[in-house]
Amino acid sequence: MGALDARPGDETVAADGTQVRVTHEVLDGGPRDGRVRFTETYDSDRWPAPRVSRGVLRFLDPGSLAGFLAAAGFAVVEQYGDWDGRPPAPAAPEIITVATPAP
Numbered sequence: 001m002g003a004l005d006a007r008p009g010d011e012t013v014a015a016d017g018t019q020v021r022v023t024h025e026v027l028d029g030g031p032r033d034g035r036v037r038f039t040e041t042y043d044s045d046r047w048p049a050p051r052v053s054r055g056v057l058r059f060l061d062p063g064s065l066a067g068f069l070a071a072a073g074f075a076v077v078e079q080y081g082d083w084d085g086r087p088p089a090p091a092a093p094e095i096i097t098v099a100t101p102a103p
Contacts, residue, residue: 020044034059062088062095074099 010022020042027037036057043050060068066076076099081092088095 014044018044018046031059060095062097065095065097069097069099070102073102075102 012020012022014020021044023041023043025039025041027039030036036059038055038057040053040055041050042053062079066079069076076097078098079088080086080094080096081088082094083096086092
């Protein structure tokens with residue numbers, strides 16, 4: 001498949017009760033230019049073929065994120081580098097941002 005990260009299928013149930021397997025695959029060898037391209041494949045024994053959804057996620061550093069929010073009329077109240085409340089850092093796994101409409 002050429003994937004950097006292909007997880008085994010997660011199982012879920014569609015609204016009509018159909019069992020569905022969902023597989024995620026990171027494309028292009030991983031992040032490029034701050035973006036990650038990926039597919040989500042939905043498959044069921046009751047369907048004639050899998051259904052594939054393609055997506056792109058963009059990752060920003062805390063300062064760039066604050067700039068985009070300011071341009072959209074928001075002010076950053078707090079930023080965290082993880083769910084435990086530690087400050088943002090280059091190696092932090094997350095950028096959790098609390099923002100409010102700018103005054």
